[in-house]
Amino acid sequence: MPTPGRRALSAAARSTGAVSVNALLLHGATKPLLFAAALLPLALLIWGAVADTLGANPAEALIRSSGDWTLRFLCLTLAVTPLRQWTGWHALARLRRLLGLFTFFYGVVHFLCFAWLDMGFEIDAIVRDIGKRPFILVGTAALLSMLPLAATSFNRAMRALGARRWQALHRTVYVTALLALLHFFWMRAGKNDFAEVAVYAAVIAVLLGWRLWRRLAAPRRLSA
Amino acid sequence: MIHPAKPAADPPAPSEITPRAVYLARRQLLRGWAAGSALAALPGWAQVASAGKPAALPGTRSAVAGALTMDKLTPYKDATSYNNFYEFGTDKSDPAAHAGKLKTRPWTVVVEGEVRKPGPWDIESLLKLGAMEDRIYRLRCVEGWSMVIPWVGYSLAELVKRVEPTGNAKFVQFVTLADREQMPGLRSSVLDWPYVEGLRLDEAMHPLAMLAFGMYGEVLPNQNGAPLRLVVPWKYGFKSGKSIVKIRFLEKQPTTSWEAAAPSEYGFYSNVNPKVDHPRWSQASERRIGEDGLFAKKRPTLMFNGYEAQVGQLYTGMDLKRHF
Numbered sequence: 001m002p003t004p005g006r007r008a009l010s011a012a013a014r015s016t017g018a019v020s021v022n023a024l025l026l027h028g029a030t031k032p033l034l035f036a037a038a039l040l041p042l043a044l045l046i047w048g049a050v051a052d053t054l055g056a057n058p059a060e061a062l063i064r065s066s067g068d069w070t071l072r073f074l075c076l077t078l079a080v081t082p083l084r085q086w087t088g089w090h091a092l093a094r095l096r097r098l099l100g101l102f103t104f105f106y107g108v109v110h111f112l113c114f115a116w117l118d119m120g121f122e123i124d125a126i127v128r129d130i131g132k133r134p135f136i137l138v139g140t141a142a143l144l145s146m147l148p149l150a151a152t153s154f155n156r157a158m159r160a161l162g163a164r165r166w167q168a169l170h171r172t173v174y175v176t177a178l179l180a181l182l183h184f185f186w187m188r189a190g191k192n193d194f195a196e197v198a199v200y201a202a203v204i205a206v207l208l209g210w211r212l213w214r215r216l217a218a219p220r221r222l223s224a
Numbered sequence: 225m226i227h228p229a230k231p232a233a234d235p236p237a238p239s240e241i242t243p244r245a246v247y248l249a250r251r252q253l254l255r256g257w258a259a260g261s262a263l264a265a266l267p268g269w270a271q272v273a274s275a276g277k278p279a280a281l282p283g284t285r286s287a288v289a290g291a292l293t294m295d296k297l298t299p300y301k302d303a304t305s306y307n308n309f310y311e312f313g314t315d316k317s318d319p320a321a322h323a324g325k326l327k328t329r330p331w332t333v334v335v336e337g338e339v340r341k342p343g344p345w346d347i348e349s350l351l352k353l354g355a356m357e358d359r360i361y362r363l364r365c366v367e368g369w370s371m372v373i374p375w376v377g378y379s380l381a382e383l384v385k386r387v388e389p390t391g392n393a394k395f396v397q398f399v400t401l402a403d404r405e406q407m408p409g410l411r412s413s414v415l416d417w418p419y420v421e422g423l424r425l426d427e428a429m430h431p432l433a434m435l436a437f438g439m440y441g442e443v444l445p446n447q448n449g450a451p452l453r454l455v456v457p458w459k460y461g462f463k464s465g466k467s468i469v470k471i472r473f474l475e476k477q478p479t480t481s482w483e484a485a486a487p488s489e490y491g492f493y494s495n496v497n498p499k500v501d502h503p504r505w506s507q508a509s510e511r512r513i514g515e516d517g518l519f520a521k522k523r524p525t526l527m528f529n530g531y532e533a534q535v536g537q538l539y540t541g542m543d544l545k546r547h548f
Contacts, residue, residue: 049518055317056306056513057369120521133504186504192414192485193314 018088025091034095038102041069042109059117066110067139071184071200073103074177078207097153100173104150107143135186142179145172174211177204278445281438283356283376288431290534291359298371300440302514307447308365309466310414311400311407318409319447326406326467328451337473338393341386347451351437353386354378358441359434364496364529366460368522370510375455376438379431389425389473396428397421397478398454399470415481421465422478422492423456424538432457432534458531460494491548495539496529500548 024030045065048054054061077099084092114136119125130136149170152158158166181204185197286292309319331347345353356376364370384396402418404410410417427433436455437444444450449466456463462482472478482490489503498508509522528535539547 056302057316057511058518059511060369062518117518118522129506132501132506135504189504191314193412195314195412 021087021089022091025089025094031095031098034098038073038098041065041106059113063110063113063117066106066113067184070103070106070110071180073099073106074173074180075200075203075207077103078173078177078204082207082210101150101153104146107146111140111143135183135189138179138186139183142176142183145176145179149173149176174208177208278438278442280441281356281376281443282441283358283438286357286359288357288359288379290432290531291357291361293360293362293372293530295360295362295372296515297360297374297440298512299514303371303373303439304445304447306513308367308461309409309447309449310412311402311409311417311419311467312447313409314412314414320445322408323446326401326446326450328446328467331451331469333452333468334470335383335387335473336470337397338390338475339473340388340390345383350383350435350452354382354435356437361432361455361457362529363455363457363461363464364510364525366462366490366494366502366507368505368507368510369513370523370525370529371513374440375434375436376441377434377436377452377455380433380435380454381429381431383435383471384425384428387473392475393473394425395474395477396423396425397470397472397474398423398465398468399472400465401467401469415485418469419465419481420478421454421463421480422474423463424477425473426538427456427535430535430538432531458496458528458535460496462490463494493539493544493547495544495548496525497527497544497548498525499527500545 045054045062049058049062052058077096080092080096080099084090115121115126119129130140149172152161152166152169161169181197181201184200185194188194188197305320306316307319308316309323312319312322329347333345333347333350334343335345336342355378357378358374358376360372360374362370363373398421400419400421401407402410423433434455435452436449437452439445439448444453446467449464449468452468453466454464454468463480477492480490480492482494483492496507501507507525510525511522512520526532
């Protein structure tokens with residue numbers, strides 16, 4: 001009696017695993033749960049501000065944490081497509097828009113924290129600061145680069161633009177990632193303190209490098 | 225965060241109410257000064273610390289001009305939990321978390337270079353070298369925040385005079401502890417260790433430049449630079465080296481650690497100056513830590529951190545934009 005090969009077995013196990021993960025991802029509660037989880041960092045920061053548990057410099061803690069969370073959501077958003085390909089969890093695609101919009105949301109929170117807590121909402125002080133400090137300029141550019149993506153994130157915009165143009169537009173998120181990374185790098189540059197920057201750089205390098213590699217390895221395929 | 229409805233009788237603004245910790249610390253200081261000679265006669269450093277709490281280190285009110293600012297004190301908790309002391313890690317909370325193991329006894333400070341009386345100074349003899357004074361200084365960090373801290377110590381000039389600098393001595397270099405066994409931050413290459421700082425000899429001789437052994441009436445906590453540190457209130461905080469082990473008198477201007485790491489961002493003088501911006505941020509204003517809550521407006525930064533009347537003459541004729 002022929003026994004099934006080890007490879008065939010593990011492939012089968014993998015595909016049933018992927019099927020059940022996909023089923024889980026497609027469950028009606030998954031999206032609302034992710035939405036709630038994505039709000040958790042903000043809730044904790046607000047709680048920390050109210051309860052005064054953010055340390056001696058709560059303004060700085062809020063500005064930095066909101067920036068950290070923007071980068072984290074950006075990494076998660078960029079991880080969706082590679083993860084789908086590696087694991088077969090194709091239902092992850094359903095969550096990509098939500099993650100992308102939360103990236104933009106935390107970017108806005110980060111900017112508002114800076115504009116409010118550092119600049120006291122003085123418009124000319126903010127404009128002057130953007131013009132004067134390269135790392136603020138780059139951070140602002142990163143945020144603005146997400147604006148058209150957020151504005152065209154709903155289904156009707158997608159249809160109006162057409163899949164091709166929509167996808168081309170949304171590929172500018174790669175530029176956002178590089179700007180965000182440069183913003184973080186410059187912010188730490190004066191202190192030569194690059195340990196954390198290196199972690200984000202490595203994650204983004206893998207996520208963007210995988211795309212580049214795939215593009216170069218199969219130059220005729222035009223899918224994302 | 226939440227603005228309460230305003231009662232009819234105008235109460236003091238929340239910003240004008242002294243936090244309890246500040247009030248208590250101030251009262252403790254005043255009580256110390258009132259007790260005056262009686263307390264001063266006790267060798268404070270000889271008092272035994274109760275479990276976990278630093279030993280008391282009383283001083284008498286300093287008579288040095290400008291040494292007692294009337295600004296509200298920073299809460300002790302903030303001043304001892306929000307620190308830059310990269311030898312223990314680059315995060316502000318790292319020093320309080322990792323400095324506990326630092327051994328501050330025995331401790332020796334070696335004086336060398338252009339002096340007639342070089343040699344080692346035991347910490348116990350340094351504690352007896354000058355009369356302990358209470359001084360309340362503003363501390364402005366180059367990062368744009370500030371505190372108000374009651375230090376205990378005496379003018380650095382007292383030590384300088386004792387070691388008798390030669391005619392060649394123009395600069396003083398401060399070398400701080402770099403011990404891999406005790407300082408986890410040394411594993412990172414953020415800076416070249418040991419951390420070194422420097423002053424011109426006339427800056428070092430200015431009575432406001434102090435050697436501090438304590439703060440808030442107690443021995444310095446490790447994260448604040450125990451057992452002794454420099455405090456130069458008119459310069460950015462990083463000029464005030466912590467846990468000093470060597471003081472060198474030199475003919476030539478020494479390179480400081482931050483100058484070596486980023487020469488375009490940090491200069492030898494690093495005097496607090498609202499008109500000379502850091503390349504990456506404005507120095508025109510500062511956030512006073514622990515004051516008035518999250519939405520407090522930043523306060524304008526003062527020339528020489530408010531000590532212009534006392535130290536301005538040290539820099540007459542100098543282009544402070546060039547010598548930043």
